[in-house]
Amino acid sequence: MATANAYPKQLAEQNRKELCYTVFATLNRLEIHASPVNYELMYEIISGSNPELREKFARLAKPIAEEEIDALARAYLPHHFGKSLVDESTNRIQSELSTLKESLQSGQNSLSSYSSLLGQATGKISSMDPRDTKSIQSHLQAIRQLTEVQQSKSTQMLESVSTQITAVAAIASDVEEFERTKFTHLATNLANRRGFNKKLAELYGGERYPEGASLILCNLLALEPFEAKELVKLKEAILERLGLVVSQIVQTTDFAAWLDRPQIGILVWTSAEAEIQKVADQLKKSCQSAFDSRQRRMPVVLARFGCSTTFDAGTASELVGHAEKALQTATETASDRVVFFAGSEAGGTRKDWMLYRK
Template identity: 25%
Template sequence: MQAALSKAQIPDIAAQVTYAMRIMGIAPLPRNYELYYEAYIGSNPKLTKELAALGSRANQEELDEIGARYFAHVHHAAGIDRAHTHLASELGDLLRLLREEQSALENYNRLLDETYQNITGRSNASAEILRQAVSILTEATADTMNQGKERAENVSLKSFEMEVIRQELDEYKRIANTDSLTRLANRRAFDEKLAAIYNSEQLRSQTSLLVADIDHFKKINDSYGHPVGDKILATVGTVIRANLRRDVFVARTGGEEFAIILNDNTLEESLQVAERIRTALATTPFKNSKTGVNYGPITLSVGVCQATQADDPVDLYNKADIALYCAKNAGRNRSMLFEEGMKKDTGKSWLIYRK
């Protein structure tokens, strides 16, 4: 898919994916975009191969069949649509209840006004009129209170039902932002989190980005196969997660690349975190307990850049990526801080990360 794109004309991933879908005649539906986005960033080689096998004119039924296998809960748009429809229906019912309550109060207010007029009217200033007015107001007040209680109970029930639906929608979003293999955040969630850094100058001043890549991962896949490679990816994700605070954001951003966003850390502290993760992984055994085959050692190269060193999210990612490239070029299994003057040899393929 990438070979058909002119990068000079298409500056970012989103545009490249959209452009590729357009020239292949793929309907611009969110669930289709999700498939081709994941295929483009290389997070699932099997998915990429299946989409490529469909050719340039895949029909929607074929795409939905693939989506159902790889994104079982998310790809089915019907699930999200159903939740949204249910929520809209509940909101409509709640609005109707509130309007009824408003109408009841307006009627009650009108009755009060009419009774007041009867009591104060000169021609009706009699004890009988007063007794009738008190009787009418007493009955109206009781009816209004009963109706109000019933509506309050209905409003409470609707609020509970809407909370359940909100939780369902939150779960859809969580699944949509989770990498199915490592259970870490995925590239979509990472892009959102990275962009948010520059919404606040205070947040920018205390945030660092770590970009990590497994060394020689292509060799692992070629030697032992993708199933073993997938297990190693999952284990690497577990090791990274175990060596970070619970509140630290970590994502698998594609293939064998991971990203970590650190808040409240100096550049030196961020480097220490990178080294802790790198060392922990290098000492983790990767051995098949049944066959005795040793897949290790598995190592990481890490690039670190502070948000204040970059102008925007794209610049921050690029500079962390340059530091990662330099760590690879310097021999791998090391962490490097970004420094001005570092350059990435653009004449070489980014696939150096996979070598």
């Protein structure tokens, strides 16, 4: 078993700080307002996590207009504009429900009128001389006409109601899709960093200790040659295929996300090293097939894996930090096997979860 010993966090922190400084410096150089939205947009561009966004940004004419930045933000960071979407959806739903209410009220009035006229016509027939067949037939014809008119109105009402229900369902679907994209990496259709953080919060936010869970971080070194602008489309196709194969590997009870660095994070509900190594082997094999192409020569996939279990991490931050340390060791030693984090307390007794609860 490959093991990574704990080491200072200076390197990881330095990388994050450098990226942060680069983002702010780029915003300042391009004279773009350093708002939270613009910062996150520039972060996505510089980190390389969204090649499509990077390509579209590179095509913008200099100086970059504020309207163009806003358009990119609305397309790629929809979560920042959720309030306007929710407000718009609420207004649309209220409008559709008002129309639905009017349709139902109109249908009820029509049915009440029909019932009243039908009662009157029936009363007249009852009071007629049974031998006066001509008058009876005339009233029956009138009843048939009333019934046909009512049937036509009822059909129109049902069509109107169906249209309104469909419209409301479409609005609800738009809101649901918006909520989904907030936590989804568009290129791979896996969870994004935001969705990953949300999952970790859920994992450690419960009343009970998250026993038996492990975080596997995978770094795909073969993606680096595809950073060139002319290979953006090819990289997008590869990312889509990678997302598909990762989704096929991960069980329904597990969780996978596409991260900036490293590229893939998988939460599995097991701490058995053999099972974790099996998942890593399947992932590596699938990634190799995703890079396979008959049209052009593709680079060899180099996958490095680091893992930490909840047994060794009392918080979400510790879980990620320990997995990153293990991944760093795997990368430096060029290990093809999963490197498991082993802190100073590894092999000891389980930590008291109550110590880490807020």
